[in-house]
Amino acid sequence: MKGLRSAGGAEPERPADAVAFHGLSAGYPGRLALRGVTAAFPRGRTTAVLGPNGSGKSTLLGVAAGAIVPLSGSVARAGSTRPAFVVQRSAVADALPITVEETVAMGRWAHRRPWQRLTARDRAVVAECLARMGLEGLADRRLGDLSGGQRQRALVAQGLAQESDLLLLDEPTAGLDLDAQDRISTTLAEACERGTTVVHATHDLADAARADHCLILKDGRVLAQGPPATALTGDTVRESWGLTGLL
Numbered sequence: 617m618k619g620l621r622s623a624g625g626a627e628p629e630r631p632a633d634a635v636a637f638h639g640l641s642a643g644y645p646g647r648l649a650l651r652g653v654t655a656a657f658p659r660g661r662t663t664a665v666l667g668p669n670g671s672g673k674s675t676l677l678g679v680a681a682g683a684i685v686p687l688s689g690s691v692a693r694a695g696s697t698r699p700a701f702v703v704q705r706s707a708v709a710d711a712l713p714i715t716v717e718e719t720v721a722m723g724r725w726a727h728r729r730p731w732q733r734l735t736a737r738d739r740a741v742v743a744e745c746l747a748r749m750g751l752e753g754l755a756d757r758r759l760g761d762l763s764g765g766q767r768q769r770a771l772v773a774q775g776l777a778q779e780s781d782l783l784l785l786d787e788p789t790a791g792l793d794l795d796a797q798d799r800i801s802t803t804l805a806e807a808c809e810r811g812t813t814v815v816h817a818t819h820d821l822a823d824a825a826r827a828d829h830c831l832i833l834k835d836g837r838v839l840a841q842g843p844p845a846t847a848l849t850g851d852t853v854r855e856s857w858g859l860t861g862l863l
């Protein structure tokens with residue numbers, strides 16, 4: 617991934633896209649999960665990535681995060697910081713012997729080495745992110761001892777603590793109670809207002825309708841993309857999920 621520069625070379629361009637994929641194919645041994653995806657995450661906006669189970673949403677986020685190497689095609693990343701990637705809570709082992717506070721503090725590893733002591737500013741960021749997710753009272757609890765929703769909030773707090781200009785989240789509000797959903801939605805909207813590009817995979821159509829941009833996948837290909845008003849129509853939803861007569 618690389619930053620983009622203007623033809624004149626003096627000033628870096630401010631490209632419209634935080635990440636642009638061109639003809640991207642990616643997957644796992646013996647399984648192609650993305651097939652010729654040409655799409656973009658607009659810079660400083662929220663993008664909702666939608667599609668049925670197995671359509672390639674997590675894989676696309678993994679490629680944007682640099683965790684999955686494309687098989688072919690290109691990925692251009694315009695930002696200057698390492699992307700923050702909030703995985704699904706099921707991807708985190710129950711037996712991890714770390715506390716909630718330590719989990720959130722790991723977000724600061726993007727700024728210093730794991731063995732380096734946290735600075736006063738690091739500690740202030742960790743405390744603020746714990747508070748934003750309503751986790752102050754759980755800071756000393758083991759991550760693996762938390763409920764699913766509490767654990768999810770800890771992972772989102774870790775992503776926020778990274779203070780990246782690109783925040784990628786894999787179904788951050790799935791299975792959460794209304795208060796936790798509201799906290800996360802509000803926090804992500806605030807991050808976007810501060811200029812962060814926010815991209816989240818979701819199965820929640822109402823959530824997606826509030827995003828600035830939608831990207832709908834089906835069988836590893838782009839079915840539709842654009843503002844919700846044009847991309848998230850009855851036709852695209854029916855076609856993507858193969859629904860008959862429900863919408």
Ligand SMILES: Nc1ncnc2c1ncn2[C@@H]1O[C@H](COP(=O)(O)OP(=O)(O)OP(=O)(O)O)[C@@H](O)[C@H]1O
Binds near residue numbers: 675
């Ligand atoms: N670690 C893996 N090894 C092999 N195949 C995988 C792996 N992870 C995902 N896949 C396969 O890649 C394809 C895309 O999966 P992906 O997780 O990207 O879909 P998704 O849209 O995020 O699904 P969901 O809504 O269920 O989270 C699926 O066919 C899936 O079975």
